[in-house]
Amino acid sequence: MFKIIKRSKKSNARVGLLKTAHGDIQTPVFMPVGTLATVKGMTVDNLNEIGAQIILANTYHLSLRPTTERLEQYGGIHSFMNWKKPILTDSGGYQVFSLSKTRKIFSDRVEFKSHLDGSLKVFTPQNVIDHQRRIGSDIWMPLDICTPYPASKDDVRKDMAVTNKWIKDAHGYWDQLDTKSLFFSIIQGGMYPDLRKECVSEFKDMGFSGFALGGVSVGEPREEMEEIVASVTPELPEDKPRYLMGVGLPENMDFCIQQGIDMFDCVAPARLARHGHVFTKNGKINLKNKQFQDDLTPIDDCDCMTCQSYSKAYLRHLLVCKEMLGPILLSYHNIHFLVKMVDKIRNDILAED
């Protein structure tokens, strides 16, 4: 299911191949986010041109619209959105805690109100698996509590205890299903390495398909995130893929891949694009800035459709005029940038002597 193709001699980086029901993924990999069964502004043709290998979708959002019952009736998310490659779904736990104004945690479930109409919903460790089964995604995540940052060790420990029980319950439930879908564990423990290690030791031999690091990208300084990644990755089984949830800015890639992270996702490329920000080899720039008004060069030395076809002056004009082609072309570039950046790191490892 997961095979390490090559290990770097310079770091703990590795190149792997992750097999799913909708094809193989070469790791390390950047996964564009398609929350509601659409990567904002991108057609599936666009995503294929860019070379995206796998995309994310979100269980919380899809459970509300179009509902997972409908997705099952439609034959699953792949045919619904016409994306033929792998899809990973997160459990929706993060959204329960970030979007729902009221929620109540019980030992076996969380009750919350829909951010759309306030109606009462319940997520259990088991029904979140059922949601993902009906969605038809290839990689599933367990329901967890995403502790805010900063949080005391006691608070993190308390949430972790609940999360860990849920994950074990979810694992038992997944284990008895007849499914080809992979199931990852989530490692919580906040910014406390000993709690993280405790988590890993509980789960490492249970037969999960992979390990996700959760509770990062929640507002902590980059250094703290990196410390946690550096302290946890050596504890994880070598032969399973590691997914760093919600992390995937250009400045994160080198370090995290060197620690042995295999999978990244990040909503930033699209969100930044909507505000005029684009990645370049020399850092992020804001195309709304006056300095780009008459700049007839492309965003970057880059082979994406946007850079091959349009200048900064034109893109800025679209942004100033609030034309929808602006966010479309900027998202295209930003997603391309991250996908190709990780591709290059992977190819560099493969090219090592």
Added chain:
Amino acid sequence: MFKIIKRSKKSNARVGLLKTAHGDIQTPVFMPVGTLATVKGMTVDNLNEIGAQIILANTYHLSLRPTTERLEQYGGIHSFMNWKKPILTDSGGYQVFSLSKTRKIFSDRVEFKSHLDGSLKVFTPQNVIDHQRRIGSDIWMPLDICTPYPASKDDVRKDMAVTNKWIKDAHGYWDQLDTKSLFFSIIQGGMYPDLRKECVSEFKDMGFSGFALGGVSVGEPREEMEEIVASVTPELPEDKPRYLMGVGLPENMDFCIQQGIDMFDCVAPARLARHGHVFTKNGKINLKNKQFQDDLTPIDDCDCMTCQSYSKAYLRHLLVCKEMLGPILLSYHNIHFLVKMVDKIRNDILAED
């Protein structure tokens, strides 16, 4: 410059070839609207896939943003927006009267306030030509007064007198320029056939590159527009292209082409798309309607990217979730629909015995 390839035996329809500095256009033709140097939500690759032969841009809007001085400095609109085929610009007259809250008409100019910042602007018959020269479009239109509907014959006659003087002034100015760009006359005269005929007789021998029918698609019933088209087209020179300004819904095409109209434009495909409306062979449907919630078939029996890849249920989901991919895919279908509809009518004429 304009050559009639074939005349239908069944009607006054004709197939023509219009030569411009950026290539030939086969007529009849539907021209997608790209007001601000962008057809909303469409990349130039999309427009080329669809088979658009020529697009429109707008002098009023471009004169404000990015300004025509900038467009000239950038090498013209074609390289700015990376569209290599012909572009027609309207004069901006319509927007002066529809967007600007205050404007004052003089015998030789119109003064108006920008809808963006209220700053005072002046359009003259000559400077509107200069704007279009700096834009670098292939087909230019003269400044005119777009009389509202309904209007008394006296009011129409008064506006027409000013417009006609402006158009003659503009023609004289264009005539002495060293340019490959074509220049059309605009025929006004409201819903009064005798005024329209008066207009035509003033302009028919002056050496315009083509004739546009203005003052239509301003709120009049379809029947009145059709009557005016039917009464004016026989008066127009046979050997010049005829452009029916702002008209281009599916229900307009057959009749108007049979009267001998060669060129259409319409902002509706994109505007309708933003509200969930799409064209089908059986009429317009609103994809937001509940009846399409579980409809896994495409919009229509259609070979466009949207219909080849996505179902009505998926498109409706995008619209309900206000995802930007919704208007993108619907615009794509609607523009494709109109371009192909006119292509088919043209090919049917060519295929006549």
